[in-house]
Amino acid sequence: EIDLGDVAGKLLTLALRRPLVTLMAFDSLMSLLSVKRVPDNCMLELDLGAIRLLPADPNPSNPFEALQSLEDREMSLQHLVTTLKRAQKDSRVKGLVLRMPSSRGWGLDFGLMQELSNAILAFRRSGKLTVAWGDSFEEGMSAYMVCAACQYVFMQPSGSLALTGVCFEL
Structure with a gap:
């Protein structure tokens, strides 16, 4: 006892x-x-305008840079893709809500956008709802390219959409 x-x-x-x-x-x-x-029964909300996506995990050699990166909202693409894969397998997560920044100054190169789009497509193929929201889709269409991987794409009613492409004349 x-x-x-x-x-x-x-x-x-x-x-x-x-x-x-x-x-x-x-x-x-x-x-x-x-x-x-x-x-x-929750939705994973991802605000891409609030974070800065990096091609790889930051590994600053200077300890002061490491402290500064804690203040910045940075995330590696690899970490984001891993998070989407975990949410895809988690039965509590029912879908993804993607908040897109305006295209101006987003700064993702084509390779990063393609990897992010593929991760969203894999999430979508698992049968979960994917919804994208953007204020406007202008200049370069990079944000819209990522949104196209979602089932539904919504835009601010007063937003603008610039569809650019290749022009060919004979």
Whole structure:
């Protein structure tokens, strides 16, 4: 039989003798209890205007650059694709809502856009809903190219769409 008074006394003695260890244990316990869980029947919302996609994981050699990158909202394309694959297999995630920035200054090259589009297509093929939203699709059509991988594409009613292509005259 366990004597609760004896256990409490030993814990109090440990806390007084090793306050740093006690504080670390308490902090670990609190972080475990406050972990956010993915709710059932949720949609994964991805705001591509709020993050800066990088071709590879950032690996700054300067520690000050590493601290600065924590403030920036940067994400590697590989991390984003892995996240989409996990969400694709997760039964709690029912779909993807993609918020697109205006095409101006988005700055993704064709290869990155193609990889992102392929990841969205794979997510869509799993039978989950994919919806894209953009304010406007102008200049270069890069944002619209990524949106085309979704089932539905919506645009701000007052937005503009610039369809550019190849012109050929004889």
